[in-house]
Amino acid sequence: MSADNDQSIIKLTAAATAEKIASGELTAVEVTEAHLARIEAVDEKVHAFLHVDREGALAQARAVDAKRERGEKLGPLAGVPLALKDAFTTVGVPTTAGSKILEGWIPPYDATLTRKLKEADVVILGKTNMDEFAMGSSTENSAYGPTCNPWDLTRVPGGSGGGSAAALAAYEAPLAIGTDTGGSIRQPASLTCTVGVKPTYGGVSRYGLIAYSSSLDQGGPCARTVLDTALLHEVIAGHDPLDSTSINAPVPPVVEAARNGSVAGMRVGVVKQFAGEGYQAGVVQRFNESVELLKELGAEIVELDCPSFDLALAAYYLIAPSECSSNLARFDAMRYGLRVGDDGVRSTEEVTALTREAGFGPEVKRRIILGTYALSSGYYDAYYGSAQKVRTLITQDFERAFEEVDVIVSPTMPTTAFPIGERVDDPLAMYLADLCTIPTNLAGNSAMSLPCGLAPEDGLPVGLQIIAPAMKDDRLYKVGAAVEKALEERWGGPLLSKGPML
Template sequence: MTDLIKLSAAETAAKIASGELTATAVTEAHLARIDAIDEKVHAFLHVNREGALAQAHEVDEQRERGEQLGPLAGVPIALKDLFTTEGVPTTAGSKILEGWIPQYDSTVTRRLKAAGVVILGKTNMDEFAMGSSTENSAWGPTGNPWDLTRIPGGSGGGSSAALSSYQSMLAMGSDTGGSIRQPAAVTGTVGVKPTYGGVSRYGMVAFSSSLDQGGPCARTVLDAALLHEIVAGHDPLDSTSIDAPVPPVVEAARHGSVAGMRVGVVKQFRGEGYQDGVLQRFDEAVALLKELGAEVVELDCPSFDLALAAYYLISPAECSSNLARFDAMRYGLRVGDDGTHSAEEVTALTRAAGFGAEVKRRIMLGTYALSSGYYDAYYGSAQKVRTLISRDWERSFQQVDVIVSPTTPTTAFPIGERVDDPVAMYLADLCTIPVSLAGVAAMSLPCGLAPEDRLPVGLQIVAPSMQDHRLYKVGAALEAAFVERWGHPLLEEAPSL
């Protein structure tokens, strides 16, 4: 492994801007890394070699012409395979979109290209972002670079694995119930779910429209902030996009501090089902916050105990509506179109062949919850619980600046362990779902290795809506303290591939 691919994105961009490195050399090094190890990791579904090198050459030519480069120009990124990219396959991890080549860029993709960020390709994911392990992909599971027999989190396990195996310096993910934060936690990387509406959803294949949120994945807090600033901001093409300035995330990441801050700890985020080592590392992180000058306040949010049940009514209901567009008539897979079947039969045959078991399960759950006679009892009740959860967050943020918790109840579990137990799989998102239901901002930050298995543990930091910069201020302070304590970044302890 070359030292070049272990640099941070910020360091790499500075070296490219100064002429010490070329974007082409950086891109070629990462493509070589992908060639060398991705057969084992399976982080990527598609590598756009020619497109990436063309983007890198353009950045190098801009620098030679003396043009001002953006803060991440020439840095390689991997996109979760639900951000449409013109001329590049986009499958959302599903067989039903096999062979689809979008004719347009998502807003996130367009902003990355405009900033000179080099797109290496598309990463593996649970089908339509439905899962917590990346085992629901139609193209097979991804391995966790810390232990290839374990999951890299989900639904964005390909993005987190690409980062932690040094196949990419940056990645983009999407978070519906924890799909950025949970993979970050179990791979020892940084993942941020911005405030809902902070990053445009235009061109992002939908799962649950009131919950889906794109966000940055990186190996350092500063790198995540630099990426956040590029992709965030109002977009008239997305009706849920917030028309307000992007919070000053980069400035916060460069000046991390918790001195004088009030940090909340919610009592509902521990107890049965939590791994001892995860709680040990979390308690140590809370103690470190006190050492750094923060005041810790205990909070009680009783509605959080209902979050998992509410989420698994709301998100399937919305997915059953969103996935109705995959009817075999316009794009993607088509089965049974031999002249002997009606349009309705072709649609039914295509959906039977194209959707995986988890997607079918959630469509059926959602359709039932929305059906006549059950809407109020299930979907309506879940939305009332969602309101209670939002009020608990609002009340808590009147007392504290940020709230911390474990990101996940356990470290990465073995591939195959929970495939036949959906409820156990859903519990992986126990800490992240209350955040998503309220639309507030959150970050997962590595806080050490669990003593039982020497696998990464994530610390979740939560901030009020449109106060995303608080995540970076606290995250940067903790990251610096952890690195000083450990003597190196956590990923240096990962087994080499």
């Protein structure tokens, strides 16, 4: 296959790729080989992948081609390659969650999400880099080194799912999976000019997702277009009896909404707490332009006051570390993963301590210590208990807001991509990246980030966040598709194709 043909294949949308495979115009093997060649060509610079499963991906692709040759009906994403965040278990393929404590671990079972992808004949190219145990906003906390933003290799792609977003932006895959605990799907989407959706909590199974904060973690779809994201959402969503938090209800009609985008007659909320000090001027400018665009498209803009949102960051950074201190207690060197210092003389406690010292990175240790303190006797009510009360207030503010509006919009991130290393030694500055995304996780609502332009001061992508009520995920796609179409008409095509890409 020629290099020019490879380039034309990797620039296709997932929907178009699937159509060409189903019609026989392309084979799944050709598509997979083109993306594997792209990974080989550019990933040394980007470092989106931790593990590329070349043989497994080609085997999946050959199976898709065999199905088509037998005349079997193919699913809407059959043969389309995907980059999978390394937080989901995969049989026969290493799963590390970006941590040394799981280096080389090969799970004996597939996550439900992984299984659904395979059943839909989506080709899994490999596992993508991430902040260790999804703790971070930059993908600099990976034990295996940072991922670089394809728009500017000296800058972060966002976190914790920066590997998945960078793979999309670098055309290494047309589809990806991320996880979102405090914004880890939406933030990388914002910084890389891609689309990312955090489904309603419980809308996508968490079985087989390595836990960070169980009441907040949510897997979700990532792609380069709203429609591609919807097609992937439909594949991975649905009730799972193996997940006690899974919602037993029909999947919202996300694909139909993405194909029929419109905001005419909708009421769109703008929350005053999602503005003010700390927001980059260019981000504010592009957001304000997006609000004006929504008006032009027929939406009514409603100003909202959600006072509890000012407390969301503090509440999140008590709840999430508290849950992580409990979840990560399972990494004790006794059952699986790394084991250090087992010389037959040291006690179990000594081996566990040495293993955790060697296996966990600085940010993970910081959050474990913070969470353990917040849960300790004498401090539980003052810290964790109070944070949960704030969480209730945030949920109530959302409920009141959605009595007035259909969706809420905001910037996804207060800034564009910052330089690698700039905030590593300043955790508080790093945590401020989560200002706009955290309230949605605390309430369990659904949210999307999609590109809304480039900041004039640095030419880097800005994301527009759309928030919808729980189990109204289709509203995200209805609004997102309308905004995407209008902006692409204004830009003369997808913004990603015009960027300073590799």
